[in-house]
Amino acid sequence: MRPELLSRVLSLLPQAGRRPELNVYAHMLRDYPQRGGKGIRSELLLASARAHGAQQGTPAWEGALWLAAALELFQNWVLIHDDIEDDSEERRGQPALHRLHGVPLAINAGDGLHAYMWAAVHRAGVPGSMEEFLDMIHRTAEGQHLDLSWVEQRTWTLSEADYLEMVQLKTAYYTVVVPLRLGALAAGAPPAQAFTEAGLALGAAFQIRDDVLNLTGDPTRYGKEIGGDLLEGKRTLIVLHWLAAAPEAQRAAFVEQMRRDRPDKDAAAIAEIHRWLLGSGSVAHAQAFADARAAEGLTLLEGALQGAPDQAAVRELLDAMRALATRDA
Amino acid sequence: MRPELLSRVLSLLPQAGRRPELNVYAHMLRDYPQRGGKGIRSELLLASARAHGAQQGTPAWEGALWLAAALELFQNWVLIHDDIEDDSEERRGQPALHRLHGVPLAINAGDGLHAYMWAAVHRAGVPGSMEEFLDMIHRTAEGQHLDLSWVEQRTWTLSEADYLEMVQLKTAYYTVVVPLRLGALAAGAPPAQAFTEAGLALGAAFQIRDDVLNLTGDPTRYGKEIGGDLLEGKRTLIVLHWLAAAPEAQRAAFVEQMRRDRPDKDAAAIAEIHRWLLGSGSVAHAQAFADARAAEGLTLLEGALQGAPDQAAVRELLDAMRALATRDA
Numbered sequence: 010m011r012p013e014l015l016s017r018v019l020s021l022l023p024q025a026g027r028r029p030e031l032n033v034y035a036h037m038l039r040d041y042p043q044r045g046g047k048g049i050r051s052e053l054l055l056a057s058a059r060a061h062g063a064q065q066g067t068p069a070w071e072g073a074l075w076l077a078a079a080l081e082l083f084q085n086w087v088l089i090h091d092d093i094e095d096d097s098e099e100r101r102g103q104p105a106l107h108r109l110h111g112v113p114l115a116i117n118a119g120d121g122l123h124a125y126m127w128a129a130v131h132r133a134g135v136p137g138s139m140e141e142f143l144d145m146i147h148r149t150a151e152g153q154h155l156d157l158s159w160v161e162q163r164t165w166t167l168s169e170a171d172y173l174e175m176v177q178l179k180t181a182y183y184t185v186v187v188p189l190r191l192g193a194l195a196a197g198a199p200p201a202q203a204f205t206e207a208g209l210a211l212g213a214a215f216q217i218r219d220d221v222l223n224l225t226g227d228p229t230r231y232g233k234e235i236g237g238d239l240l241e242g243k244r245t246l247i248v249l250h251w252l253a254a255a256p257e258a259q260r261a262a263f264v265e266q267m268r269r270d271r272p273d274k275d276a277a278a279i280a281e282i283h284r285w286l287l288g289s290g291s292v293a294h295a296q297a298f299a300d301a302r303a304a305e306g307l308t309l310l311e312g313a314l315q316g317a318p319d320q321a322a323v324r325e326l327l328d329a330m331r332a333l334a335t336r337d338a
Numbered sequence: 339m340r341p342e343l344l345s346r347v348l349s350l351l352p353q354a355g356r357r358p359e360l361n362v363y364a365h366m367l368r369d370y371p372q373r374g375g376k377g378i379r380s381e382l383l384l385a386s387a388r389a390h391g392a393q394q395g396t397p398a399w400e401g402a403l404w405l406a407a408a409l410e411l412f413q414n415w416v417l418i419h420d421d422i423e424d425d426s427e428e429r430r431g432q433p434a435l436h437r438l439h440g441v442p443l444a445i446n447a448g449d450g451l452h453a454y455m456w457a458a459v460h461r462a463g464v465p466g467s468m469e470e471f472l473d474m475i476h477r478t479a480e481g482q483h484l485d486l487s488w489v490e491q492r493t494w495t496l497s498e499a500d501y502l503e504m505v506q507l508k509t510a511y512y513t514v515v516v517p518l519r520l521g522a523l524a525a526g527a528p529p530a531q532a533f534t535e536a537g538l539a540l541g542a543a544f545q546i547r548d549d550v551l552n553l554t555g556d557p558t559r560y561g562k563e564i565g566g567d568l569l570e571g572k573r574t575l576i577v578l579h580w581l582a583a584a585p586e587a588q589r590a591a592f593v594e595q596m597r598r599d600r601p602d603k604d605a606a607a608i609a610e611i612h613r614w615l616l617g618s619g620s621v622a623h624a625q626a627f628a629d630a631r632a633a634e635g636l637t638l639l640e641g642a643l644q645g646a647p648d649q650a651a652v653r654e655l656l657d658a659m660r661a662l663a664t665r666d667a
Contacts, residue, residue: 026480028503034483090449094442113423113486116445120419121479123449127456128472143457150450151355154363157442174357 010048010081017078018042021125021132037110037118038125041085044101049333050084050188051077056329057192059322060314073195075133079142080188082126087149087183089119094157095241096271099234137194145187152179160242163268165252172246173213181212185330189310203313210306214334217299220245221292222337224283230337236283240274242267246298251291259285303334339377339410346407347371350454350461366439366447367454370414373430378662379413379517380406385658386521388651389643402524404462408471409517411455416478416512418448423486424570425600428563466523474516481508489571492597494581501575502542510541514659518639532642539635543663546628549574550621551666553612559666565612569603571596575627580620588614632663 023035058073092105093112107115130142155175186208190200223238238245266278314323352364387402421434422441436444459471484504515537519529552567567574581589595607643652
């Protein structure tokens with residue numbers, strides 16, 4: 010995230026404790042935010058605020074900055090808990106928090122950071138923003154529940170529609186829909202109805218792009234393990250599309266690996282599945298689907314922002330959204 | 339908690355989802371609140387509101403009820419996460435949530451419930467109450483961090499003062515200090531300064547009583563496993579007092595068991611340690627300490643409430659606090 014947001018985030022968090030143990034706690038809260046996340050969601054919120062007429066140095070801009078800080082805090086506490094739920098190894102190129110400090114302390118640090126998120130929302134003082142955050146968390150938790158319960162139940166008989174429902178709940182609201190809405194609210198404008206449909210399309214495109222990068226990305230630029238989604242048994246559009254037409258032997262080998270917990274998966278078998286996926290047409294299918302959804306979302310968004318007061322900012326926002334859906338890392 | 343609070347809590351939570359998986363999610367959110375917790379903290383908040391003049395049927399009382407519902411939601415999401423952090427087996431006589439659904443889904447359900455707590459705080463609309471909840475969560479998370487890091491590091495070289503600092507942060511604020519303050523705020527009165535010192539004394543007494551019951555309680559009435567604190571390696575005043583004077587062989591046997599993770603502990607050795615503790619004077623020492631702190635806290639609280647508008651309610655509040663510190667379950 011941009012430095013002025015990071016310093017806002019850090020200004021809310023404890024610096025040090027009265028005891029050595031509480032120094033560790035303070036350090037844990039500050040760790041993920043300082044690992045250099047891209048700040049995609051906060052930038053989108055700020056771009057939306059500018060498009061809706063919030064100008065730097067005004068109270069509206071100040072409100073937008075606190076909401077952007079809150080969104081970054083949301084992202085960071087969710088990542089701490091997600092990394093435990095998925096038993097991820099890395100986050101932004103470093104070990105996941107629970108791998109440094111153990112699961113109990115990491116759950117607790119995530120809870121602490123969650124509360125500081127609400128402190129930022131409160132500080133923003135933007136009418137309607139608390140409802141947006143409540144709604145966002147409810148949906149994100151539902152999406153996360155869907156995803157985790159499929160992992161837990163070893164459910165692979167899922168349609169592309171199932172996947173899209175999960176991704177909309179788990180990713181699209183907090184990545185696109187809510188940042189667009191919060192930017193409007195910060196500027197004192199009612200959020201356009203069309204933000205929801207546009208954001209769901211763009212959010213799905215964003216997540217599918219992430220799924221593609223997880224298989225094909227540059228390990229030095231992509232912050233997570235390449236192939237990590239396979240190790241974590243994640244449902245992706247790519248895998249569901251491939252499964253529907255895979256040779257029976259490949260399908261059986263896949264399901265056998267996915268039946269195992271992460272530590273029991275066979276690295277060689279996973280590497281082979283990874284190669285099958287790359288060799289199938291499923292990555293291209295998923296990317297084409299994402300491109301179509303992105304184009305659809307951009308058209309809707311362009312329409313929704315036609316009357317917005319700052320059209321230069323609207324163009325920047327649309328460019329940034331387009332770049333996100335086609336990013337390389 | 340009282341039925342009218344439970345129905346308020348449940349009215350905020352999802353009833354059922356659009357998919358079978360989301361029915362499970364809704365069920366998980368509603369599970370702990372429906373297990374019949376005693377509602378100690380919400381009753382204290384309501385008693386404080388009455389003492390400060392909030393009358394049933396008024397907007398002030400309505401605000402107090404929503405804050406009480408929020409406090410119950412706080413207690414319940416914290417318990418879901420605590421049970422994971424401590425790897426507890428039971429909660430209120432039934433398996434802990436993560437033992438029913440696995441750790442990932444239970445972490446996520448706790449996060450969902452956390453957000454609904456803020457919905458209840460928001461619904462109450464009582465000025466200053468959001469700050470109270472923020473402050474309460476920050477302190478509780480710090481106390482939990484202390485407790486968990488001692489478990490993690492196998493730290494037993496702790497003084498009674500260390501234990502008390504942990505318990506004040508982890509238990510006293512959310513159990514006594516903040517309910518007293520929120521009751522005043524709901525009634526439109528500034529919380530008395532002395533609530534903090536009174537609440538810290540009473541909260542410590544409450545927790546020490548809980549530690550005593552965990553060793554000596556009636557298994558049919560106490561909602562957790564008797565001896566569970568030993569299996570979880572919890573620091574208590576009883577254990578720290580006993581360790582300071584225990585025969586070397588007993589001390590060594592204790593430390594050897596506490597070095598092990600819960601599943602590796604030897605049940606017979608733990609049962610023997612349990613007997614040593616019961617046979618030592620340490621339970622009586624801890625109970626006497628708790629009684630003294632309770633008396634001190636009650637005196638401070640009586641003084642702080644001398645000028646409160648409803649003195650009948652003040653007497654009820656003091657009686658309830660006295661009962662808590664000497665309860666049997």
